Amino acid sequence: MGQSEAEIKHHKIFNKAYDFTKADEIKEMGLYPYFKPLQATDGNTVQIDGREVIMAGSNNYLGLTNDPRTIKAAQDVLKVYGTGCTGSRYLNGTLDLHLELEEKLAKFMGKESCVLFSTGYQTNEGSIQTIAGRNDLIFSDRDNHACIVVGTQASNAKTIRYRHNDIEHLRSLMAKSDPDAGKIIVTDGVFSMSGVIAKVPELVKVAKEFGAGLYLDDAHAIGVIGEGGRGSASVFDLTDEVDLISGTFSKSFASLGGFLVGDREIIEYIRHHSPAHIFSASMPPANVATVLKSLEILQEEPWRLKRLEEISDYMRTELKNLGFNVWSSQTPIIPVVIGDMFDCFRFWKDLFEAGVYSNAVVPPAVPQGQALLRTSYMATHTDEQLDRILEAFRKVGIKHGIIDNNGS
Numbered sequence: 001m002g003q004s005e006a007e008i009k010h011h012k013i014f015n016k017a018y019d020f021t022k023a024d025e026i027k028e029m030g031l032y033p034y035f036k037p038l039q040a041t042d043g044n045t046v047q048i049d050g051r052e053v054i055m056a057g058s059n060n061y062l063g064l065t066n067d068p069r070t071i072k073a074a075q076d077v078l079k080v081y082g083t084g085c086t087g088s089r090y091l092n093g094t095l096d097l098h099l100e101l102e103e104k105l106a107k108f109m110g111k112e113s114c115v116l117f118s119t120g121y122q123t124n125e126g127s128i129q130t131i132a133g134r135n136d137l138i139f140s141d142r143d144n145h146a147c148i149v150v151g152t153q154a155s156n157a158k159t160i161r162y163r164h165n166d167i168e169h170l171r172s173l174m175a176k177s178d179p180d181a182g183k184i185i186v187t188d189g190v191f192s193m194s195g196v197i198a199k200v201p202e203l204v205k206v207a208k209e210f211g212a213g214l215y216l217d218d219a220h221a222i223g224v225i226g227e228g229g230r231g232s233a234s235v236f237d238l239t240d241e242v243d244l245i246s247g248t249f250s251k252s253f254a255s256l257g258g259f260l261v262g263d264r265e266i267i268e269y270i271r272h273h274s275p276a277h278i279f280s281a282s283m284p285p286a287n288v289a290t291v292l293k294s295l296e297i298l299q300e301e302p303w304r305l306k307r308l309e310e311i312s313d314y315m316r317t318e319l320k321n322l323g324f325n326v327w328s329s330q331t332p333i334i335p336v337v338i339g340d341m342f343d344c345f346r347f348w349k350d351l352f353e354a355g356v357y358s359n360a361v362v363p364p365a366v367p368q369g370q371a372l373l374r375t376s377y378m379a380t381h382t383d384e385q386l387d388r389i390l391e392a393f394r395k396v397g398i399k400h401g402i403i404d405n406n407g408s
């Protein structure tokens with residue numbers, strides 16, 4: 001018998017939402033670390049709950065979000081173009097600023113052409129969906145970012161996932177696949193949780209062996225690593241061997257948006273076929289101007305990349321010396337493994353109370369039992385701030401029994 005109207009509180013489709021109580025439970029325990037509203041920030045520090053804490057969980061790698069020059073560049077264009085484009089690039093939403101940025105990025109990356117998207121997420125989702133079609137095969141690293149996963153799901157191609165950074169596994173899967181199918185290998189250039197760099201030389205080799213295209217998502221690599229900040233392929237001097245490289249503006253470039261570079265024909269095809277590009281409004285002018293200024297600063301102030309590398313090495317070494325497990329981080333993303341999810345939330349809270357903001361990352365974003373605090377660093381962090389972060393980790397680590405008293 002059906003339920004009476006009075007008994008039906010909501011439609012069945014919404015059961016999953018009404019049954020989702022986990023976030024409320026964690027909030028009641030006073031341990032919920034997400035969606036914390038920042039009340040103000042100067043980049044290195046943030047005001048939260050009326051207190052100032054050091055930001056050790058931002059992707060603002062070059063420290064440009066609060067630079068007076070990027071702020072002025074954004075302000076200046078507001079007067080010329082207004083606040084938004086109110087349409088997609090295809091129709092009314094292309095500004096001369098967008099074309100200038102595409103040209104400068106293609107040149108910077110040493111590729112023929114560039115297409116902008118309104119976020120990095122849309123860049124990968126929209127490009128992968130478009131370039132891999134029916135009868136094609138996508139070979140995707142199991143630890144790839146969610147936007148790549150969604151792009152592979154949205155495409156009509158078949159996706160084959162290989163074990164994280166495991167080139168032998170990739171090769172064996174490629175060897176078993178249809179030799180006549182169009183193929184592309186897609187991977188994060190730097191993995192966003194571990195800070196590990198993809199094995200670009202081996203990927204280039206295997207791509208050549210099986211006649212596959214190679215696509216790198218360099219969201220955490222461009223403006224961070226490689227020659228002049230040109231990303232993961234550039235670390236190995238292999239940019240010419242990689243077909244498509246994507247980047248984001250939400251990290252080193254202090255803004256919002258994303259881009260893809262590659263051969264002119266491939267970029268033109270994506271520009272004319274990607275739903276994420278065609279059916280979504282273009283980057284607002286202030287965002288574009290911020291990126292143009294950030295790109296200029298990146299090239300004029302090489303000290304930022306140097307400092308970023310130096311302080312990342314310093315923090316990795318010191319966290320390891322204290323006794324923390326930082327996985328195999330190679331970049332400014334340095335995870336600190338705590339283990340149990342609730343222990344991780346408690347650690348996060350104590351660290352926050354000790355004046356340091358980090359990001360709690362729990363399964364399924366990381367394997368079960370490997371909940372971690374994702375820390376990341378920026379060129380503008382002062383030595384004193386870095387040492388305060390380390391001291392907070394030392395104290396909280398000892399309190400929680402993650403490290404022992406000998407951590408020095």
Ligand SMILES: Cc1ncc(COP(=O)(O)O)c(C=O)c1O
Nearest residue numbers: 119120121145192219248250257
């Ligand atoms: C590897 C990777 N790709 C893409 C993105 C998406 O970038 P955006 O923030 O510009 O949407 C992110 C952001 O978290 C990322 O970590």
